[in-house]
Amino acid sequence: MRDIQQLKEIARQLRIDIVTMVYNAQSGHPGGSLSAIDILTVLYFGGFLRYDPTNPWWEDRDRFILSKGHASPALYSVLAKVGYIPHEELNTYRKTKGYASDGYSRLQGHPAWQGNRHGTPGAEASTGSLGQGLSIAIGQALSGKLANKNYRVYVMLGDGEVQEGMVWEAAMFAGHHKLDNLCAIVDNNNLQIDGDIRQIVNIHPLPDKYRAFGWHVIEIDGHDYNQIINAFEEATNTKGKPTMIIAHTVKGKGVSFMENNFKWHGVAPNKEQYEKAILELSAGGV
Amino acid sequence: MMAVDIKSLPKKALRDTYGEVLVELGKIDPDMVVLDADLSESTRTHKFHEAFPDRFFNVGIAEQNLIGIAAGLAYTGRTVYASSFAIFLSGRPWEIIRQQIAYNKLNVKLVASHGGVSVGQDGASHQMNEDISLMRALPNMNVIVPADSVEMEKVLKKIHWIKEPFYVRMSREKFPIILPADYEFELGKGYVLKEGNDVSVIACGVMVSMALQAAYELEEEGIDVEVINMSSIKPIDRELIVKTAQKTKAVVTSEEHSIIGGLGSAVAEVLSEECPTILVRHGVEDRFGISGPAWEVMEELGLSVEGLKKKIKQALDKKSKC
Incomplete structure (x- = not known):
């Protein structure tokens, strides 16, 4: 059985790390990191993703790709928490100097693959340019099937990202090839840089679109731990189709003044805002 | 070698050699996969498809996805070939090639057919005259333009074992064979x-x-x-x-x-x-x-x-x- 209170406590600590990283760098994307972190917490700490931080190249590991690469603080905080990288390395996020073999940072503004000279151990792809992660996940899923391996590939997209045409090329392919070792998640926080997705170019109804492309679709509240856990279980048990989890989330979740405000897509808090955020998160969140 | 009257020389299309060599390589490298985007008969990757149906993927007319999937396969340690016409292989998905193949120095061989104006009757839309320029500008990318089918074979058999990104450019037409059979390509x-x-x-x-x-x-x-x-x-x-x-x-x-x-x-x-x-x-x-x-x-x-x-x-x- 999974201890939901324990998972929530981990997510609370990760939220502090996320806000601290962006504050320290005075740069980065807090809003979409905070909306994604509950899902990542369940994936990495809830027993779904199989991985070994002491062996990042373990061939049979499950893969997670953060296609919405701007939420890198969320990924980096998780990779530190599970032990792929030391916690103090989070201070090198978006900094010039860091822990790479050439002295530069391994926590680039957007994730770099662990095989990249400036990549992060545990990062399964270079992302940041939106729309590419789903295709990469398909390549990894195909490779696993070809090698008769039973690893699974997870990929998280932003809802704004779904506007990219490449995402639909990939959706069509994954449905056609019935890639049931593939699970995608859309972090559906309704906001993109310029504002409300539904006003800019509406992507909905998203569940119908993915169903039409041959996917098994699950819709959940992306901050409800029971729903997240059930969705990953359902995805794991779904055969003959890739699974799409559409997770309704709140951008900036956990920091009152960041919540549902697209202005916090890619802005760092000042000292006063940072202290207020930490105070809220230390008290257990809003 | 002396200058020669090329009109007297035998000719062969590089893409014919490409199809043949892919099959040869496929026999000795079980990790190799080949991708195409609905032009497999023209690029000759269909030869590999016929020989190794499990290791060939036709992504349809979706070149961005072609490169993304190629990257995903390469991330897992496979040697990946991706082919299409030069215009669609290098132009349409250039930015994905940059972010994935080049930035991560992935073991992907982008082998383009129908480069240049000798595409002929398809016209300007299909005549790719800017691909060398586009590919050359990318860090980590190697760019090869073989002169004939002898060289094409040597190039493929050499670069297959170099775990780096390559862009190999062929044209549609048959080229005179000008290099001796014992020619060795060196990067x-x-x-x-x-x-x-x-x-x-x-x-x-x-x-x-x-x-x-x-x-x-x-x-x-x-x-x-x-x-x-x-x-x-x-x-x-x-x-x-x-x-x-x-x-x-x-x-x-x-x-x-x-x-x-x-x-x-x-x-x-x-x-x-x-x-x-x-x-x-x-x-x-x-x-x-x-x-x-x-x-x-x-x-x-x-x-x-x-x-x-x-x-x-x-x-x-x-x-x-x-």
């Missing part, structure tokens, strides 16, 4: 096909055979042309470029590609840094192509033996005034 090395003292022609692709023919015909006029096959455009053989320039003091580059950004630019960069020399770039001028039978279009755009001879004479003229 970053040019190959002197004919020594000469008056002017150097540094060429790639089909223009290498035309350069040999031009040299053969100019011999009659008492002009001694050095002909170099510069199939490895990135990395490029700086040493050989400088050496030939110091010898002949006049260089002509020749390529079935825009004179902007391709072989001509690569050679110009080396010469201006190392050994400023008279340089004439022969290729597609800053323009789009036209429809018509392949060799007629080539002729119209000046990509012919006659066109090259004119450029050689221009270079000699500039040299005499310099």
Whole structure:
């Protein structure tokens, strides 16, 4: 059985790390990191993703790709928490100097693959340019099937990202090839840089679109731990189709003044805002 | 090697060789996979599909997804070939090639067919004259333009085992076979096909055979042309470029590609840094192509033996005034 209170406590600590990283760098994307972190917490700490931080190249590991690469603080905080990288390395996020073999940072503004000279151990792809992660996940899923391996590939997209045409090329392919070792998640926080997705170019109804492309679709509240856990279980048990989890989330979740405000897509808090955020998160969140 | 009359030589399309060699490689490398985007009969990857149906993926008409999937497969340690026409392989998904293949130095071989204007009747929309330029600008990317089917085979058998990104560019038409069977391709090395003292022609692709023919015909006029096959455009053989320039003091580059950004630019960069020399770039001028039978279009755009001879004479003229 999974201890939901324990998972929530981990997510609370990760939220502090996320806000601290962006504050320290005075740069980065807090809003979409905070909306994604509950899902990542369940994936990495809830027993779904199989991985070994002491062996990042373990061939049979499950893969997670953060296609919405701007939420890198969320990924980096998780990779530190599970032990792929030391916690103090989070201070090198978006900094010039860091822990790479050439002295530069391994926590680039957007994730770099662990095989990249400036990549992060545990990062399964270079992302940041939106729309590419789903295709990469398909390549990894195909490779696993070809090698008769039973690893699974997870990929998280932003809802704004779904506007990219490449995402639909990939959706069509994954449905056609019935890639049931593939699970995608859309972090559906309704906001993109310029504002409300539904006003800019509406992507909905998203569940119908993915169903039409041959996917098994699950819709959940992306901050409800029971729903997240059930969705990953359902995805794991779904055969003959890739699974799409559409997770309704709140951008900036956990920091009152960041919540549902697209202005916090890619802005760092000042000292006063940072202290207020930490105070809220230390008290257990809003 | 002496200059030869290329009209007498046997011909073969590089893509035919590509299809054959893919199957050979597939037999010895079980980790290899091949992808195409609905042009597998034209690119000849269908040969691999027939031989190894499980390791071939046709992504349909979706070149961005083609590159993304290629990257995903390469991330898991596979050697990946991805093919389409040059315009669709290098142009449409360029940014994904940059973010995935180049940035992560992935083991993906992008093998493009139908490069240049010899695509012919499909017209300007399908005639890719900017791919060498686009690919050459990417860090970590190697760029190869083989001169004939002999070289195509040697290139593939060499680069297959180099776990880096490559862009290999072929054209649609059959090329005269000009290289000896024992020719060995070396990455970053040019190959002197004919020594000469008056002017150097540094060429790639089909223009290498035309350069040999031009040299053969100019011999009659008492002009001694050095002909170099510069199939490895990135990395490029700086040493050989400088050496030939110091010898002949006049260089002509020749390529079935825009004179902007391709072989001509690569050679110009080396010469201006190392050994400023008279340089004439022969290729597609800053323009789009036209429809018509392949060799007629080539002729119209000046990509012919006659066109090259004119450029050689221009270079000699500039040299005499310099």
